[in-house]
Amino acid sequence: MDKSKIATILGGILVIISAFLPWLTIESIHTTITGLHSPGTSFGEPGKLNIALAIVMIILAFIKQNIPTKINLFVGGFLFAWTFRNFLMYSRCEMGECPHREIGLFLSIIAAAIAMAGILFTKTIPSKSEG
Template identity: 45%
Template sequence: MSKTSVIGIIAAVIAIICTFFPWATIESRHLVFTGLNTTGSSFGEPGKLNIFLAVLAAVIFLVKNKWVMRMNLFVGGFLLAWSFRNMLLFSRCEAGVCPQTGIALYIALAAAVVVFVCVLLTRTPVKK
């Protein structure tokens, strides 16, 4: 297994772990939002898709098939886009109430960037 695959798997695990920590806090209403617990808002549960995509990317890093590794390009890109969307969603102000964003939100985004870069730098096996 290459170094980029190992780093990509570690980054995917970090992205999964970050979904359980606070992403945003609204102190005026005493609300704390994580990726899986957004009670009191209309955000849904975006952490479930983060977890699914990160697990799928980590599993694909383990497979050394050319077409499966190309699928990881889509999975890693979608994980990056979804994490960026979550960062925009949880850090925006609504009706004059601005949330205090947690560091886990930014770490999840950074981990998604690392997963995507590792997907780009992983070499595909050469047929002989």
């Protein structure tokens, strides 16, 4: 297994782990928010999609054909875009209240970037040209 696939798998595992870690602390309502649990807010549970996309990405990383590699490029790009959206949505200030960002939020976007870099540098098998 080459280094790019290891980076993809490691990034996917870190994205899954980061969904369970604290993402924010909101002092005014005395709560800690994770990717899967956001009491007292309307953030929802974006960590579920992070986990689902990371699992699909890890499975596709083990397949050595060109089509799954191209599908993995889309899945990894969507995962990175989703984690970037979560980072922007969760870390914004609302009505003068700025939440304290925790390690899980930073780890999720860094891990998605590592996974995306691993996907981008994956070697593809040259197709056989006819003729």
